[in-house]
Amino acid sequence: AQTVTQSQPEMSVQEAETVTLSCTYDTSENNYYLFWYKQPPSRQMILVIRQEAYKQQNATENRFSVNFQKAAKSFSLKISDSQLGDTAMYFCALGSSNTGKLIFGQGTTLQVKP
Amino acid sequence: NAGVMQNPRHLVRRRGQEARLRCSPMKGHSHVYWYRQLPEEGLKFMVYLQKENIIDESGMPKERFSAEFPKEGPSILRIQQVVRGDSAAYFCASSPPLAGVEQFFGPGTRLTVL
Numbered sequence: 001a002q003t004v005t006q007s008q009p010e011m012s013v014q015e016a017e018t019v020t021l022s023c024t025y026d027t028s029e030n031n032y033y034l035f036w037y038k039q040p041p042s043r044q045m046i047l048v049i050r051q052e053a054y055k056q057q058n059a060t061e062n063r064f065s066v067n068f069q070k071a072a073k074s075f076s077l078k079i080s081d082s083q084l085g086d087t088a089m090y091f092c093a094l095g096s097s098n099t100g101k102l103i104f105g106q107g108t109t110l111q112v113k114p
Numbered sequence: 115n116a117g118v119m120q121n122p123r124h125l126v127r128r129r130g131q132e133a134r135l136r137c138s139p140m141k142g143h144s145h146v147y148w149y150r151q152l153p154e155e156g157l158k159f160m161v162y163l164q165k166e167n168i169i170d171e172s173g174m175p176k177e178r179f180s181a182e183f184p185k186e187g188p189s190i191l192r193i194q195q196v197v198r199g200d201s202a203a204y205f206c207a208s209s210p211p212l213a214g215v216e217q218f219f220g221p222g223t224r225l226t227v228l
Binding site for chain 1: 145147149155157158162170173203205207216218219221222
């Protein structure tokens with residue numbers, strides 16, 4: 001079975017500081033994809049960053065980067081220079097190239113404080 | 115290019131009534147996914163459809179729930195004889211016909227069962 005675990009229900013960070021959100025997963029597949037989605041109070045699901053499992057290089061999107069440790073099945077998200085607009089619920093998700101569906105973690109609520 | 119459209123955004127039903135949720139995927143997307151989000155939880159996969167076909171319904175409750183994606187028109191998630199436990203946010207996502215690409219989410223339908 002595929003599972004995704006986010007062990008930090010809540011996190012807070014001061015504006016302009018850096019924060020790292022943790023995610024571990026389990027899958028028996030060789031071809032899979034990992035995602036971080038952001039859900040602000042509007043509840044819209046917004047893709048933050050995407051990582052293909054076959055790529056060793058960690059994905060980066062502006063202030064967002066990941067630390068992908070395939071052997072450890074770990075996929076953490078680092079947010080640099082945190083902004084007030086980063087306040088949201090963040091979900092880690094595992095995507096199967098076979099089935100297409102996404103398996104989501106429980107989410108981490110991030111509060112950016114001024 | 116319009117995003118994924120869902121309607122209604124809010125739906126209130128009394129116990130025993132039927133709920134019909136609609137999803138129009140992004141232009142060019144032939145894959146549709148439905149997810150359910152209970153309060154304070156992550157999204158849970160329900161069903162994956164392509165035009166006129168149900169590909170994976172492993173997350174659908176065995177009774178009262180059904181989904182379709184006809185050749186013409188939106189995808190429909192139908193819940194018969196709703197109960198209070200069906201109260202949740204229901205998200206639709208679409209993707210083009212390539213495995214591993216990101217899923218684009220609609221704004222969700224919040225169903226409240228009185």
